[in-house]
Each structure stands twice: as C-alpha cells, then as structure tokens.
Amino acid sequence: MFKFGTAASRVVSITAVVAAVGLVPWLAGRDPALSILRARSGEQDPTEEALGSIRRELGLDADPLALFGNWLADAVRGDLGTSWVNGQPVLQSVLAGVGVSMTLMGVALAGALLVATALCVPTMRRGLRGEHGRGGGAAAAVLAAAPEFLLAALLIVVVSVWLGWLPPYGWQGPQHLVLPALAMALPAGAVLGRLVDDALPPVFGEQWVSLWRSWGCSRAVLARGVLRRALPPVLPQVGLAAVGIIGGAVSVEVVFAIPGVGRTALGAAESQDLPLLQGSVIVLLLVGVIGGVVSALARRWVLGPALRDAALITPPPVPVRGHRAVVACAGGVVAVLTAWGLTRDPLRLDTTARLSAPSWAHPLGTDSLGRDVLARVGHGALATVGVAVAVCAFAFVVALLLGFLPSVTRAAAETANAVPPVIAGLLVAATLGPDGSSAALAVALVSWPVLSEHAASLVEEARAAQHVAENRALGASPMWTLRKHVLPAVVGPLARHAVLRLPGIALALASLGFLGLGTPPPAPEWGLLLSETLPYVERAPWATLAPAGALLALAVFAVSLAASARVPRRS
Numbered sequence: 001m002f003k004f005g006t007a008a009s010r011v012v013s014i015t016a017v018v019a020a021v022g023l024v025p026w027l028a029g030r031d032p033a034l035s036i037l038r039a040r041s042g043e044q045d046p047t048e049e050a051l052g053s054i055r056r057e058l059g060l061d062a063d064p065l066a067l068f069g070n071w072l073a074d075a076v077r078g079d080l081g082t083s084w085v086n087g088q089p090v091l092q093s094v095l096a097g098v099g100v101s102m103t104l105m106g107v108a109l110a111g112a113l114l115v116a117t118a119l120c121v122p123t124m125r126r127g128l129r130g131e132h133g134r135g136g137g138a139a140a141a142v143l144a145a146a147p148e149f150l151l152a153a154l155l156i157v158v159v160s161v162w163l164g165w166l167p168p169y170g171w172q173g174p175q176h177l178v179l180p181a182l183a184m185a186l187p188a189g190a191v192l193g194r195l196v197d198d199a200l201p202p203v204f205g206e207q208w209v210s211l212w213r214s215w216g217c218s219r220a221v222l223a224r225g226v227l228r229r230a231l232p233p234v235l236p237q238v239g240l241a242a243v244g245i246i247g248g249a250v251s252v253e254v255v256f257a258i259p260g261v262g263r264t265a266l267g268a269a270e271s272q273d274l275p276l277l278q279g280s281v282i283v284l285l286l287v288g289v290i291g292g293v294v295s296a297l298a299r300r301w302v303l304g305p306a307l308r309d310a311a312l313i314t315p316p317p318v319p320v321r322g323h324r325a326v327v328a329c330a331g332g333v334v335a336v337l338t339a340w341g342l343t344r345d346p347l348r349l350d351t352t353a354r355l356s357a358p359s360w361a362h363p364l365g366t367d368s369l370g371r372d373v374l375a376r377v378g379h380g381a382l383a384t385v386g387v388a389v390a391v392c393a394f395a396f397v398v399a400l401l402l403g404f405l406p407s408v409t410r411a412a413a414e415t416a417n418a419v420p421p422v423i424a425g426l427l428v429a430a431t432l433g434p435d436g437s438s439a440a441l442a443v444a445l446v447s448w449p450v451l452s453e454h455a456a457s458l459v460e461e462a463r464a465a466q467h468v469a470e471n472r473a474l475g476a477s478p479m480w481t482l483r484k485h486v487l488p489a490v491v492g493p494l495a496r497h498a499v500l501r502l503p504g505i506a507l508a509l510a511s512l513g514f515l516g517l518g519t520p521p522p523a524p525e526w527g528l529l530l531s532e533t534l535p536y537v538e539r540a541p542w543a544t545l546a547p548a549g550a551l552l553a554l555a556v557f558a559v560s561l562a563a564s565a566r567v568p569r570r571s
Contacts, residue, residue, distance in 0.1 A: 017285060017419060021278050022068045022075075024430050071278075080279035085271055090279040094261055098283055100171060101253070101260035105245050105287070107177060108184035112245070115189025120196045127204035127226065128219045143190035145555040147507050148248030149514045152183040152255040153530055153548050157541050168537075169257040180256045184248045192234065199230040235298050246288050250422045251515055255534065262422075266515055269426045270434070277430050281423060288420075337550055341378015346371065346524045355540040364546040368536050373529075373546045380524040381550070384513075387440050388506035395448040395505075396498040402448070403455025403490065421446050421508040425517040436525075439518035443508045447501070455494050462489035503554050510551055526551055 033054040034046055071081065080090035143151075159179060160168035170176050203209070203226050212222055250262035257263075265280035267273075340363075350370035358365045364373040425442040432438045512518040513527030521528060529547035537544045 018072070018282070019068070020427060021281050021285075022071050024274050024278060024427060075282065080282070081275035083273055083276045085273045085276070090275050093264060093276055094279045094283050097259055097261035097264045097280075100258060101249055101262055102287070104177065104180055104184070104253070104258065104260060105249055107181040108188070108245050108249075111181055111185030112189035112192060115185055116193035116196060119190065119193030120200065123197050123200045124223060124226070127200055128222060130213070142552075142556050143186045144194060145504070145507070146187055146552065147251070147511050147555075148183050148187060149251035149255060149511055149527075149530070150507075150548055150551050150555070151186055152180065152252050153534055153537070153544055154552075155179045155183055156255070156534070157537055157544055157548070161538050161541055171256075171258050176256070176258075180252045180258060183252050183255075184245050187248070188245055195234045196230060199234060200226065203230045246284050246420060246423075248420075248422075249284075250426075251511055254515060265426055266517075269429050270516060272430065274430055277426065281426060284423060285419075337374070337553075338378045338381040341374045341376070341381070344372050344375030344378065346375040346379040347522055348372065348375075355536055355543065357540070358542055365540060365542045367529075367533055367540075367543050373533075373543055376524040376529055377526070377546050377550050380526045380529055380547070383436075383519060383523060383525045384506050384510055384527070385502075387436065387509055388502055391440050391444045391447060391505050391509070392498050392502045394444045395451050395501070396495060398448040399451030399455045399498075400490065400494060402452045403459050403494075419446055422511065422515065425512040425515070429517045434517045434520070436519035436523075439509055439512040442512060442517070443505055447505055447508075451494060451498060451501070454497050455490060458490040458493055459486060462486045503557050506554060507551065510554075526554075 033051040037046055037050055037054060074081065078091060080094065082088070083090055083093060156168045156179065159165050166175055166179055168179070206229075209222065209226065212225065217225075246262075249260060250266055252258070253260040253263040254266060261280050261283055265277055265284065268277035268280060348371060350366065352370065353362065353366050354368055354370045356362055356366045356370075362372050362374065364377065367373055367376070421443050424446050425439060428438045428442040428445070432441070509518060510525070510527030510530075513525045514531045515527075516531065519525045519528060521532065526547050530544065530551070533540070533543040533547065
C-alpha cells in the first residue's frame with residue numbers, strides 16, 4: 001500500500017541532497033571567483049579587477065540562494081554549467097564518461113545477480129529435496145564485507161601480474177571490462193546472495209510448501225513459488241546494491257584507469273572544479289534513485305495485487321551462529337602486524353632499498369621511497385582504527401539522541417543512508433578540502449542511520465514494556481522512567497551494535513584514503529598505503545599485498561564479529 005509519509009520523506013531526502021550539491025561552491029567558505037582564477041591560472045595575482053571580471057563573466061555577483069536557483073533551473077533544462085578548469089560545458093564532460101560508467105555498472109549488476117544465484121543454488125536444491133540447511137559460507141560473507149578497491153587491487157595482483165590473463169589498466173576493449181566489473185559484482189552479489197540464502201530456509205519450512213509437495217507439484221513449480229515468496233523482502237536491497245555499485249564505481253574506475261563519470265568526479269574534487277563535481281555527483285545520484293525505483297516496482301510486481309500483509313512478505317529471521325575462532329584469528333593477525341610494526345619508524349627513507357623484497361631487515365619489503373612497509377602497516381592500524389573509533393562513538397551518540405525522534409529524523413536518515421560514503425567524501429572534500437578530518441566527517445554523516453533505526457526500535461520496545469506502563473500508572477515521572485528503564489534498555493544493545501559496525505567504518509575510511517580524500521601523505525593509513533603501492537604492483541607486488549592483506553583481515557574480522565552477535569533489526 002502506498003504510504004504518503006514514506007514518499008514525502010524520500011522527496012525531502014532527494015531535495016536535501018540536491019540542495020547540498022548545488023550549494024557546494026558557497027558551502028566551501030571560499031570565494032568561487034578565486035577558485036576559478038587559481039584553476040585557470042595559478043600564477044595570476046588575485047586582484048579585485050581579475051576577480052570582478054570572473055564574477056561578471058559567470059554571474060557570480062548574485063547572492064548564493066539566487067545562484068542556486070539559477071543553477072537548479074539550468075540543471076532541469078540540461079545545462080550543468082561550465083567547467084572552471086577547461087571552460088568546457090559540464091554536460092559534455094559528464095556525458096563522455098556516463099556511457100562508460102553505465103556500461104561498467106550494468107555488467108557489474110548482471111554479474112552480481114549471477115553471483116547471488118550461484119550462492120543460492122545449494123540451498124534451493126536442499127529445500128527442493130526436503131532437506132534443511134544453507135549454502136552460503138564464510139567466503140561469501142568476506143566478499144560482502146570487502147570494499148571494491150581492495151578486491152580490485154587483489155585482482156590486479158593475482159590475475160594480471162601473476163597469471164597474466166587480463167590487462168590491468170585501460171578501456172580499449174571487452175577484455176578491459178572483466179576485472180573492474182568483477183571487482184564491483186563480487187561484493188554486491190555476495191550481499192544479495194546471502195540475503196536470499198537466509199530467506200529460503202524459512203520459506204521451505206512453511207505449511208504451503210508441504211501442501212504443494214503432497215499435491216505432486218514439480219520442482220520447477222515449487223521453486224517458482226518459493227522464490228516469489230522469498231524475493232519481495234530482498235528486492236529493495238537491489239536498489240541498495242545499485243547504490244553500492246555506484247560508490248564502488250568511483251574507486252574501481254580510479255584503480256583501473258577507466259574514463260568514467262566516477263573518475264571524473266574524483267578529478268573534479270581534487271582540482272576544485274566544483275561545477276564539474278556537481279554535474280558528476282548529480283548523475284551518480286540519479287542513477288541510484290532510478291535503481292531504487294526500479295527495485296520497488298519489481299517488488300510490487302512480484303507481490304501482485306493480492307499480497308498486502310507484511311507478515312506474508314517478511315520471512316522470519318534466521319539465527320546467526322557465532323564464529324569466535326575466526327574473530328580471534330583475524331583480530332590476532334591485525335594485532336601482530338600492528339604490534340610488530342609499531343617498533344619501527346614508518347617515515348624513515350632508504351633510497352638504496354627502494355621496492356626491496358621481503359627480508360630480515362624488512363619483513364614485508366619496502367615501498368617506492370624505501371620506507372619499511374611493516375612499519376607503515378603497523379602505524380597505519382592506529383590511524384585507521386583510531387579514527388574509526390571516534391566516528392563510531394559519534395554515530396552512537398547521534399543515533400541515541402535521534403532514536404527518540406524517529407518521525408522527525410526519518411528524512412535525514414533516508415538522505416544519509418542513500419548516499420554512498422564515496423559521494424559524501426567527494427562533497428565534504430570539495431567543501432572543506434581533502435584531509436583526515438574531512439574523511440572522518442564524511443563517514444560519520446552516513447554511519448548513523450542504521451544505528452538510529454535500531455535505537456528507535458529499542459526505544460519503542462522499552463516504552464511499550466509492561467513494567468514501564470505500570471510505573472507510569474503508579475505516577476512515575478517521564479524523566480525518572482527514561483533514566484531508570486528506557487535508557488538502560490537502549491544503551492547496551494545500541495553500544496554493542498555500534499561496536500559491530502566499527503570494522504565497516506574503518507574500511508569506509510580506508511576507501512576514502514585510497515582515493516586521496518583522507519589523510520594526506522606521508523602519514524601511514526591503510527587506504528593511502530594501498531594507493532601509494534598500487535602503481536608499482538608489477539615490480540613489487542608484496543608492497544601492495546601487505547596493506548591489502550591487513551584490510552582483508554579487517555574485513556574478515558568485521559564479518560566474524562557481526563556473526564558472533566545477532567543485532568535485531570527494525571521491520
């Protein structure tokens with residue numbers, strides 16, 4: 001059934017994102033005319049005459065709201081402005097890359113559906129035979145948690161450098177499409193596959209399945225019925241997978257040197273070409289919105305006009321078993337690397353040992369400047385995980401406060417949840433400049449919605465508890481009830497949920513560091529380390545594998561930690 005509140009919330013969300021994109025030149029707190037002058041000619045003095053000429057040329061002498069209105073009106077007509085760097089129409093530059101990106105995203109989404117199907121086949125076969133169990137394993141969970149830039153780097157090392165099967169860079173033919181599409185398809189397909197894989201066993205346990213078997217229905221008919229019953233709760237996740245693919249496209253295009261709109265957006269953010277950044281981000285967000293709408297329409301089509309009961313379209317959750325041994329192993333690898341690396345100097349240069357192979361002096365080899373990779377990985381753990389702890393604490397506090405106002409914060413939560421961390425990083429970097437604080441702020445802005453939804457669910461359950469109602473009936477004050485009953489019931493589970501999200505936040509920070517939107521060099525940060533060593537992967541693959549291995553261990557730790565404690569989700 002159509003819900004006006006949900007639709008209005010989404011309209012507010014889209015409007016807020018568009019407004020933020022349109023006001024980027026003035027949110028930056030810098031004179032747009034000065035940015036244009038520096039982009040066009042870094043040696044020219046910023047005199048008042050030169051700045052005034054630029055303002056009159058581009059109409060920047062009006063107030064920000066009027067300029068935003070003009071920009072929005074022009075954008076609706078298809079005019080996204082002019083690049084500050086090369087003076088070319090933004091729409092022309094964006095269209096030059098959007099065809100490449102859409103091709104890449106389309107192939108990646110098709111690959112994700114194939115990966116999801118492959119993960120669900122064993123469970124479907126067991127269910128059709130009347131057996132129980134799930135087919136998805138630990139490998140699928142790790143793929144779901146691994147960021148696209150990490151998979152891209154590993155694919156280059158293994159497939160291109162070691163095996164020599166496919167080219168590592170470029171966009172000259174179909175062979176250049178395989179690795180980047182695979183890097184984007186594997187995590188998205190693993191997420192979708194695990195969701196469907198979790199939904200299938202409860203459906204096979206329902207009474208109508210046994211009834212259909214007793215009627216002699218074929219396996220094909222039974223499989224279609226089970227899928228139609230299990231897919232509706234998962235189809236909205238296809239839209240989220242499209243959003244994830246959009247965010248991953250930026251890093252994948254950078255890794256494989258693909259001339260797509262994601263790489264265009266990153267280049268615009270680095271050069272402060274704000275009109276080009278605005279146009280690129282708008283196109284990326286538009287693709288995400290279209291993906292969400294298509295998945296919602298597909299869900300309604302699968303349900304049909306007869307099914308409207310939420311209980312009929314939401315299978316019961318599947319319990320998750322803990323993996324304490326895997327948590328201990330993954331955490332132990334990270335701890336050993338960190339402790340060992342902290343005993344070394346991460347900034348010491350040795351030009352005579354550039355790109356040296358692993359040895360007793362340098363157990364993980366050296367990078368292109370002769371710095372010890374082990375030292376940089378160890379110190380990078382403190383930088384990456386330390387900032388992640390601060391971001392996680394911020395998200396916890398925000399979620400705890402906003403959990404008491406779910407109706408007020410719904411639009412903001414949907415806005416933040418619909419923006420990939422990479423897009424948020426591009427906008428924040430354009431506003432504040434690329435550095436560690438900008439990356440932390442970008443991840444913090446998109447990390448609190450899931451915790452906020454969980455907090456709202458916990459608050460609702462605590463307030464509806466019988467003992468709370470009895471205390472209110474006995475005359476207890478709202479503040480006393482809040483302090484003695486509601487907060488204790490909310491803080492503990494929400495804090496555990498926040499801890500479970502800590503590795504994912506660290507991986508998001510590493511992805512921004514990899515793209516150059518985080519901590520600047522020479523600081524040791526895992527994403528930045530991977531970015532610095534990737535250009536030399538063919539000469540020194542060990543230098544790339546060290547930070548990649550640390551990030552992969554962090555992904556394994558994230559999956560295992562999440563599996564060790566099931567967090568209830570709001571339905």
